[in-house]
Amino acid sequence: MSTDTNAPSPGHRPPADVVFRDLDESDIPAVEDLYRSMNEHDAYMRFFGARPKHLHTVAAYTCRRLEGSYALGAFRGERLLGIANYIRGPRPQTRPHPDVEIAITVDHSVQARGIGTGLLEHLVAHARSAGIRWLTAEILAENSLMIGVLRDIGLTHELHLDGTTMTLEIDLHAGDLDDSACV
Numbered sequence: 001m002s003t004d005t006n007a008p009s010p011g012h013r014p015p016a017d018v019v020f021r022d023l024d025e026s027d028i029p030a031v032e033d034l035y036r037s038m039n040e041h042d043a044y045m046r047f048f049g050a051r052p053k054h055l056h057t058v059a060a061y062t063c064r065r066l067e068g069s070y071a072l073g074a075f076r077g078e079r080l081l082g083i084a085n086y087i088r089g090p091r092p093q094t095r096p097h098p099d100v101e102i103a104i105t106v107d108h109s110v111q112a113r114g115i116g117t118g119l120l121e122h123l124v125a126h127a128r129s130a131g132i133r134w135l136t137a138e139i140l141a142e143n144s145l146m147i148g149v150l151r152d153i154g155l156t157h158e159l160h161l162d163g164t165t166m167t168l169e170i171d172l173h174a175g176d177l178d179d180s181a182c183v
Helices: 025-037 040-047 055-063 115-129 144-152
Strands: 002-004 019-022 069-076 079-088 100-106 134-140 157-162 165-171
Touching: 019 115, 025 055, 025 069, 025 079, 040 100, 069 115, 079 115, 100 115, 115 134, 115 144, 134 144, 144 165
Parallel strands: 100 134
Antiparallel strands: 002 157, 019 069, 069 079, 079 100, 134 165, 157 165
16 A cells, blocks of 8 residues: 655646536436447446447446446537546445446547546545545556556545455545645
């Protein structure tokens, strides 16, 4: 386990024409299309294996609006560029706080352009406003883009490596993320 408090990297701001907003049932087709358009490598990084066969079900699950879950999208016009969501689960026996697992997906054509960082910043702002203290991300150790996004936002986190999977626990009450940039 290691603890890190890296400051945000400069230049990882999303383009000015990208709009972030909550997702709902009307966005299911766009989310399904984003998942379907993922190349094999990106699908493996997101789903830890082959792309699921029932993408409509996965998209509907992502967009559902239930207590303890939240999803938002990054849009350029009508085009969905990326999504971020969290789902609150039970408290694992190994930690004193409940799991609130996050997932982020960004269209391959706009990766490394600040979209993932913007999505995560908005997700963190929403989680904080919902009273959530910790977020958890399960990431393949080889997913350097996602690891970079999670480290770039400047929040204190603990990192646990278990074989090829990393678990990043992000403390939302530490660090210097400026929520005003996300409202």
